[in-house]
Amino acid sequence: MCPIKGQFMAQKIWLNGKLVNPKDAKITVFDHGLLYGDGVFEGIRVYSGTVFELDAHITRLYESAKAIRLRISVSQARLARAVRETVKVNRVKDGYVRLVVTRGVGTLGLNPLVCKKSSIVIIAGSIQLYPKVLYERGMKVTSATTVRNHPLAIPPQVKSLNYLNNILAKIEALDSNVSEAVMYNHEGYVAEATGDNVFIVKKGVIYTPPDEAGALGGITRSIVIKLAQKENLQVVEKNLTRFDLYVSDEFFLTGTAAEVIGIVEIDGRTIGKGRPGPITSLLRRRFFEYAHGKEK
Ligand code: PMP
Numbered sequence: 001m002c003p004i005k006g007q008f009m010a011q012k013i014w015l016n017g018k019l020v021n022p023k024d025a026k027i028t029v030f031d032h033g034l035l036y037g038d039g040v041f042e043g044i045r046v047y048s049g050t051v052f053e054l055d056a057h058i059t060r061l062y063e064s065a066k067a068i069r070l071r072i073s074v075s076q077a078r079l080a081r082a083v084r085e086t087v088k089v090n091r092v093k094d095g096y097v098r099l100v101v102t103r104g105v106g107t108l109g110l111n112p113l114v115c116k117k118s119s120i121v122i123i124a125g126s127i128q129l130y131p132k133v134l135y136e137r138g139m140k141v142t143s144a145t146t147v148r149n150h151p152l153a154i155p156p157q158v159k160s161l162n163y164l165n166n167i168l169a170k171i172e173a174l175d176s177n178v179s180e181a182v183m184y185n186h187e188g189y190v191a192e193a194t195g196d197n198v199f200i201v202k203k204g205v206i207y208t209p210p211d212e213a214g215a216l217g218g219i220t221r222s223i224v225i226k227l228a229q230k231e232n233l234q235v236v237e238k239n240l241t242r243f244d245l246y247v248s249d250e251f252f253l254t255g256t257a258a259e260v261i262g263i264v265e266i267d268g269r270t271i272g273k274g275r276p277g278p279i280t281s282l283l284r285r286r287f288f289e290y291a292h293g294k295e296k
Contacts, residue, residue, distance in 0.1 A: 014086040014122035017074075025121070032115050033102025037162030039118075040064040043256045044097040046087055046124070047291045051097065054080055056219045064158045065101060065118075072101050073118045086122045096127035096257070102161065127257060130179065135284070138264030138276045139253075141193065143242060144169035144181035148191035148214040156191065156214045166194040180253065182245065182266065185214040190240040196255035197221040200240065200248035201279045207244070210237040220254040220287070227286045233279065242267075250277030252284075259291070260284040 013025035033039040042061045045052040058076050065072050072079070083097055099122050104115040130139065146168040149156060154165075166183070173181035173194065182198060185191045190198055191214030198215075199208045206228055211217050225235050245251060251263040251271045260283050262276025271277075276284075 012086065012089050014082050014120070016120055017082075019086070019089055025123075027102070027119055027121070028105055030105050030107070031102050031119055032104065032106045032112060033100070033119065033161055035106070035108070036103075036110065037160065037164075038068075038070075038112060038115075039100060039102035039161040040068065040070065040159055041101065041161055042097075042099040042159065044083070044099065045127070045256055045291070046092050046095045046097060049087075049093050051083055051087055052291055053219050053223070054083060056222075057099070058083075060159060060217070060219065061099065061101065064160065067155060067158050068160065069112070070101065070103055070118060072120070074120065079120070082120075083122055083124075086124045090124045092124045092126075094127075095125055098123045098125075100161070130258065130261060134179070135261055136276075138262040138271075138274075139180065140178040140265040141180045141182055141253075141263050142173050142176040142178050143245075143267050144172045144183050144194075146172060146181075146183065148183040148185045150186050151212070151214055157211060157217050159216055170194045180263075182242075183214070184242065187239075188241065189213050190242070190245065191215050192218075193253050193255075196253035196258050196261075198240070198245075199224070199252050199254065200245060201250035201277060202244070202248055204233070204279075206233055206235045206279065207240060208235065208237055209240050213239055218254055218256075220256055220259065223290065224254050224260060224283055224287060227290060228279075228283060231282065231286070245271075248272070250280050252276070252280040254287075260287050 012019040015025050042057045044057045102119045104117045104119050106115040149165045169181040169183050180193045183191045190209050197218040246269045249272050262280040
């Protein structure tokens, strides 16, 4: 799912250490985040006023940055505090935070070493999920012909500001009148959806592609795996083919914005009975309880 649907209603944006009005939240055109998509980001949920899994998001952000040799100019603890401050100032109870770190201001050349200081932006606002009916009845997806970035080119574990690969697949989904597309890697195995991780259920066992298949290590994914195991459900990480998706009993996606959403059709093939299956519905419920009940 595209991480954000709907409008941000932020009153204050955190920009390089200051809370500023949206009209003053400006970044120069010489920022390499704009010129080259050189940067990293996180999308984070707020449930009942608590920033959800903030530590995990901060860890992933700093690991993404390290992998691309981007030095974030503040400490992890300072950035985590800044996220909480921004949420509080904007009185966000149930919403979404976008945390962006760019390489910073440079020249028109590629050279990232001339960018002396990263630029950091935190936007806290509202989020609009997929329509409720899609969660109840399930969603349709398509298989993208756009191949997921080769892991030796850009590691998919890096949540970088360059989402063109995913955007091209998203266009394919929208052209097919569906909301999401499944992306396959260079070997033809399932990688992930454009903004979500993929799971299927076959004969009571849950399968999901390993990160090495070309997926971002989803934070929702890892929570859902733990919740499934708590229900004594077996979860197996293994390469999945398009055929595996077609003949699955259940199929669902996980992500910060989408949470857990059932898929009922792919490329014109109906999944299971054509509505979200029992394991999908159970895990969706358990995820909701976890997100709303846990103070972390
Ligand atoms: N894959 C991609 C490409 C993503 O952008 C995202 C986040 N929207 C996910 C998977 C899901 O990750 P998470 O559960 O951490 O949001």
